[in-house]
Amino acid sequence: MSKFERTSDVTIRDIAARKGGEPVVCLTAYTALVAQLLDRHVDLILVGDSVGTVIHGLPNTIGVTMEMMILHGQAVMRGAPAACVIVDMPFGSYEESKEQAFRNAVRIMQDVGCAGVKLEGGQDMAPTIEFIVKRGIPVMGHVGLLPQSAKLTGYAARGRHRDEWDVIIADGKAVAEAGAFATVIEAVAEELAAKITEEVTNVTIGIGASAQCDGQILVTEDMIGLFTKTPSFVKRYAEWGAAIDEAAANYADEVKSRRFPSAEHTYKMKD
Numbered sequence: 063m064s065k066f067e068r069t070s071d072v073t074i075r076d077i078a079a080r081k082g083g084e085p086v087v088c089l090t091a092y093t094a095l096v097a098q099l100l101d102r103h104v105d106l107i108l109v110g111d112s113v114g115t116v117i118h119g120l121p122n123t124i125g126v127t128m129e130m131m132i133l134h135g136q137a138v139m140r141g142a143p144a145a146c147v148i149v150d151m152p153f154g155s156y157e158e159s160k161e162q163a164f165r166n167a168v169r170i171m172q173d174v175g176c177a178g179v180k181l182e183g184g185q186d187m188a189p190t191i192e193f194i195v196k197r198g199i200p201v202m203g204h205v206g207l208l209p210q211s212a213k214l215t216g217y218a219a220r221g222r223h224r225d226e227w228d229v230i231i232a233d234g235k236a237v238a239e240a241g242a243f244a245t246v247i248e249a250v251a252e253e254l255a256a257k258i259t260e261e262v263t264n265v266t267i268g269i270g271a272s273a274q275c276d277g278q279i280l281v282t283e284d285m286i287g288l289f290t291k292t293p294s295f296v297k298r299y300a301e302w303g304a305a306i307d308e309a310a311a312n313y314a315d316e317v318k319s320r321r322f323p324s325a326e327h328t329y330k331m332k333d
């Protein structure tokens with residue numbers, strides 16, 4: 063058993079209680095198999111809308127739909143009986159009105175059976191978060207770099223200049239005060255992540271936002287080295303891309319030379 067292995071189900075309240083305590087371990091998953099492999103080791107699994115780029119080969123997260131999030135959410139729930147599973151609300155499913163956001167959050171909760179939803183945005187989205195939370199749905203916020211708005215704002219890290227800080231700190235505070243149990247802080251300078259984490263009452267989960275946050279999340283496929291290129295904040299804990307490449311090359315070689323399948327991988331007639 064890994065020393066980090068968990069033995070009980072993780073609830074939203076357990077995550078919220080980790081403010082300033084033992085760091086919250088989070089990873090993304092989109093399939094039952096990966097969820098099953100992660101479930102023993104993480105506190106929270108995010109079915110991120112990064113599913114669009116990672117699994118479906120989309121150029122960004124704009125094309126991700128409610129149907130995709132629900133289907134992948136259901137798969138992850140089948141594989142992860144213990145972790146706290148949160149599902150991203152896709153672009154266009156919550157920005158129009160509080161009512162639209164609530165309706166789609168309800169659909170995700172009912173169809174997936176997850177513990178809560180995540181949506182991107184700071185001060186602008188705070189009234190929407192409050193509306194959803196007050197109606198019984200746990201919400202995780204997401205501030206800093208917002209991939210769903212990147213066509214407007216770009217992908218550069220935030221808060222590397224002091225004059226950008228006030229807006230992002232206000233975003234973090236607004237999301238926490240609206241009732242989000244946790245907030246993802248994406249791609250911000252360490253000093254800003256520390257300031258937000260100190261000033262907000264909810265748990266902060268960093269991705270490219272330093273060890274100053276209350277927890278960490280990475281996209282699992284980045285973490286296991288499935289891509290040739292990863293952002294500089296990603297630590298690659300395995301090199302699965304290279305391993306798959308080598309395995310496929312060996313397989314192709316053995317098929318062409320008729321070394322596979324050999325006798326041990328071949329059915330024989332019974333008497």
Ligand code: KIV
Pocket residue numbers: 090108109110111112113150246269279280281
């Ligand atoms: O979609 C996603 O995977 C995310 C994480 C990067 C936080 O939002």
